[in-house]
Amino acid sequence: MPIDDRDEVRHVNRLDATGAGDVVQARDVHGGVHIHRVEAPFAVTPSQLPGDVRGFVNRRSELSALTNLAGEQPDDPHAAAVTVITGTAGVGKTSLALHWAHRALDRFPDGQLYVNLRGYDPGQPAVPEEILDRFLRGLGVPATAIPVHLDERTSLYRSLMAGRRMLVVLDNAATAAQIRPLLPGTAACLVLVTSRSHLSGLVARDGAYRLGLDILHEDDAIALLGAVTARYRGQDQRHELVELARLCARLPLALRIAAERAASRPMMRLDELIADLPSSRDSRSPERGP
Ligand SMILES: Nc1ncnc2c1ncn2[C@@H]1O[C@H](COP(=O)(O)OP(=O)(O)OP(=O)(O)O)[C@@H](O)[C@H]1O
Ligand SMILES: [Mg+2]
Known part of the structure; x- marks a missing residue:
């Protein structure tokens, strides 16, 4: 800040330093200067499952069917194994999925993603864009790096899921279209869907296994x-x-x-x-x- 001949203060903004790093250029500065850096995303193993059901009863054959399915050799190494638990409202689909998932955590060392798709709630069901936004954040992607378009979100999601052993629980789904963009492209991941509907398209086109749930004995x-x-x-x-x-x-x-x-x-x-x-x-x- 040199003083010139006329005793006036002249502002000189010159950058002499070279190399990487943050640079702040300003004219007049009033008050304190606060510099906030964008932190690198933190490495986190997503563990998004809600708590298990208290006093869970029986469902032994369904639990072992889920365990057997999870242990099966994949038909296709480039597609996630998908199991759909179907049944009437309140029969216990979500409870079964969560109870099994909590007991199978060690099969999925890279974590679990969970979403309630709100397929039968009075409001709007969750849309894939919204869910992918949540999943990508859960996988450590900063908000500013999440693409706008659904296709790009799906690609980034599949890239991040490749090579990971993760469980994805898609709870209370309404349609196959709601689910498809959320299917990882690797057999190391298992997708567990719950739905009141049969989701026949998912079974026919995506090779999903359907597990029907009945009322209790x-x-x-x-x-x-x-x-x-x-x-x-x-x-x-x-x-x-x-x-x-x-x-x-x-x-x-x-x-x-x-x-x-x-x-x-x-x-x-x-x-x-x-x-x-x-x-x-x-x-x-x-x-x-x-
Ligand atoms: N095996 C079980 N043991 C104890 N409680 C259970 C069992 N299955 C379900 N429940 C209880 O029954 C209620 C309804 O279960 P849940 O929400 O899992 O049903 P749902 O089939 O997912 O229903 P919806 O179609 O509305 O999503 C829950 O309060 C849950 O705690
Ligand atoms: Mg449910």
């Missing part, structure tokens, strides 16, 4: 009721639990709701609680059809 339905209520109620009779399970159609979601209701009313007898259930009232209603 009576003993398992009773075990689920017991797992939730055990700490609160001890006096329930087996025949009452059988009746409650029947009224819930042995559907895990309905069983869990009924069990939570029973647990929150520990002083209420189970037969009174059963009589109070809407499904029980319906079954006594004279207006009921044949």
Whole structure:
């Protein structure tokens, strides 16, 4: 900042230094100077699975089917193995996928990606662009390096997944189109999809294996009721639990709701609680059809 003949302050902005590094050029500077560097992306092993289901009951044959599928030799080394768990609403597809995944973590040393595709939620289902954005960030790609177009996002995702042994859980999917851009191009990765729909296109075109999930057997339905209520109620009779399970159609979601209701009313007898259930009232209603 030399002073010239007229005693005026003249600003000279000259860069003499050479070489790499950050350079800040400015005229007048007021206040403090804060320099923020863009940090290199941190290396992280994605571990995105939500927590396991508490008091998970049975599903032994489905769990071992998933384990066998994960251990099979791939048909095609250039495509991820895909398993689709299908079944009606509330039958336990998400719970099964998460329960198995938590027990199979050591098969996937490079981590797990998880997304709820919201295929049957009242709002909009998740679109592949949005999911890839999340997955790429999860794989350590800085936000500024994520391409705009879907094709480019998919390419970058497949490049990053190549050579990794990862589990990808695509939960609550609606359509095959929602899933296809999220399929890695390597058999070292396993994709676990859950859906209320059969996703026949994924089975026919992408070689996915479909695993159908049914309602619980009576003993398992009773075990689920017991797992939730055990700490609160001890006096329930087996025949009452059988009746409650029947009224819930042995559907895990309905069983869990009924069990939570029973647990929150520990002083209420189970037969009174059963009589109070809407499904029980319906079954006594004279207006009921044949
Ligand atoms: N095997 C099980 N043991 C204990 N609880 C279970 C089991 N399966 C499901 N549940 C319970 O039942 C409820 C519904 O399960 P889940 O959300 O997995 O169903 P879903 O088939 O994925 O439903 P949706 O089609 O709505 O996605 C959950 O609260 C879960 O905790
Ligand atoms: Mg689900």
